[in-house]
Amino acid sequence: MQSKVALLWCNAAATSLFLLSLRAKPPPPNFWKRYYCSSFYVAAKGTPGQPFFPYHSAMANYLITGIAGFIGSNLARTLLARGENVRGIDNFATGKRENIAEISGRLDFREADLLDLDAMRQACQGMDYVLHQAAIASVPRSVADPLGSNRANVDGTLNLLVAARDAKVKRVVFAASSSAYGDTPTLPKHEEMPANPISPYAVSKLAGELYLQSFWRVYGLETVCLRYFNIFGPRQDPNSPYSGVLARFITSMLRGEQPTIFGDGEQSRDFTYVDNAVAANLQACTTPAAQAVGRVFNIATGHQATLNQTVAVLRGITGYQGPVQYGAARAGDIKHSFADISLAQKHLGYRPSVGFEDGLKRTVAWYQEQGAPMAAQASERSR
Numbered sequence: 001m002q003s004k005v006a007l008l009w010c011n012a013a014a015t016s017l018f019l020l021s022l023r024a025k026p027p028p029p030n031f032w033k034r035y036y037c038s039s040f041y042v043a044a045k046g047t048p049g050q051p052f053f054p055y056h057s058a059m060a061n062y063l064i065t066g067i068a069g070f071i072g073s074n075l076a077r078t079l080l081a082r083g084e085n086v087r088g089i090d091n092f093a094t095g096k097r098e099n100i101a102e103i104s105g106r107l108d109f110r111e112a113d114l115l116d117l118d119a120m121r122q123a124c125q126g127m128d129y130v131l132h133q134a135a136i137a138s139v140p141r142s143v144a145d146p147l148g149s150n151r152a153n154v155d156g157t158l159n160l161l162v163a164a165r166d167a168k169v170k171r172v173v174f175a176a177s178s179s180a181y182g183d184t185p186t187l188p189k190h191e192e193m194p195a196n197p198i199s200p201y202a203v204s205k206l207a208g209e210l211y212l213q214s215f216w217r218v219y220g221l222e223t224v225c226l227r228y229f230n231i232f233g234p235r236q237d238p239n240s241p242y243s244g245v246l247a248r249f250i251t252s253m254l255r256g257e258q259p260t261i262f263g264d265g266e267q268s269r270d271f272t273y274v275d276n277a278v279a280a281n282l283q284a285c286t287t288p289a290a291q292a293v294g295r296v297f298n299i300a301t302g303h304q305a306t307l308n309q310t311v312a313v314l315r316g317i318t319g320y321q322g323p324v325q326y327g328a329a330r331a332g333d334i335k336h337s338f339a340d341i342s343l344a345q346k347h348l349g350y351r352p353s354v355g356f357e358d359g360l361k362r363t364v365a366w367y368q369e370q371g372a373p374m375a376a377q378a379s380e381r382s383r
Contacts, residue, residue, distance in 0.1 A: 063127040066134030068095030070236040114156025120163035130172040142201035153204035171222040177205040178229045190340040199332030224284040229300035233274030234366035253320035263329035265308035270300040273359030276352040291347040300339035
């Protein structure tokens with residue numbers, strides 16, 4: 001009880017000093033709206049025992065690369081809801097304009113390519129944190145076009161790091177990939193394991209990790225790498241042959257069409273709902289440097305499911321009862337992926353808040369809201 005009272009006094013004193021400081025330095029436009037938004041957010045989400053400094057938390061400037069993509073657009077919505085300043089870049093090679101249409105008036109959006117160094121320099125100016133999500137994130141596409149994958153994922157990342165270094169950005173958080181582990185038999189995958197990438201995509205993402213670590217060691221640019229394990233959720237594009245498997249499964253099953261599994265369906269994945277990845281990015285921005293900088297962290301749920309098991313769960317959610325089509329296994333795909341997330345839990349305070357089945361239910365509900373029919377409805381219309 002005494003510690004809680006002491007914390008309240010500390011917060012009250014800090015807030016009073018902060019308010020007095022505004023007499024000497026007037027706040028920026030829309031500050032009070034963002035101040036209250038941030039206050040309530042921190043009060044609900046803040047760590048017990050840590051004082052609350054609203055001015056600092058409300059005024060961070062974030063650059064999101066690939067903001068029109070699936071994960072980037074989810075990150076943007078969360079940051080805007082917190083009252084943060086958000087700038088985003090995208091060249092729409094894979095991102096969708098509709099992903100940011102409803103929030104475009106609330107962010108500083110710039111259509112730009114990572115390969116344009118001058119554009120990256122301008123984008124990084126005045127930024128506190130860079131959340132680097134942009135990539136050609138596809139194993140099959142990298143097999144078909146390794147040069148294009150390398151240009152976007154390696155050359156583009158290097159351009160961004162140079163620009164962030166020169167702009168004196170506080171920290172860069174990188175969307176790395178679990179594909180760096182390759183098909184090593186050890187499960188679960190942990191960060192101390194040697195990398196064993198198979199596909200050109202995996203090689204390009206591992207190269208990105210190494211560049212980030214180099215920029216920390218050589219230039220002092222704070223960097224954190226988050227190895228994503230099969231992120232899924234709202235706004236994932238189901239219409240490309242390179243799309244994430246769950247987006248294609250869900251939309252096919254909602255339409256009453258056969259989902260296609262490449263291989264025998266016994267390959268397993270640690271499917272991770274997008275809200276968990278968003279939380280990990282924001283934690284990686286503010287975790288003390290000694291605990292996070294220069295490190296690589298697995299971001300997943302620590303739950304393993306085969307594709308056959310996943311289809312079985314989706315049958316119950318979507319109502320689809322038809323057959324499944326099996327195709328030849330794809331070159332570059334790994335057999336099993338399952339994460340040890342203890343390092344992220346220990347150093348970032350990461351805790352996956354949305355489990356696998358709950359994430360599937362939320363994702364199906366989102367696609368239905370976008371107009372995708374239930375399987376039973378699709379079947380009825382086709383008669």
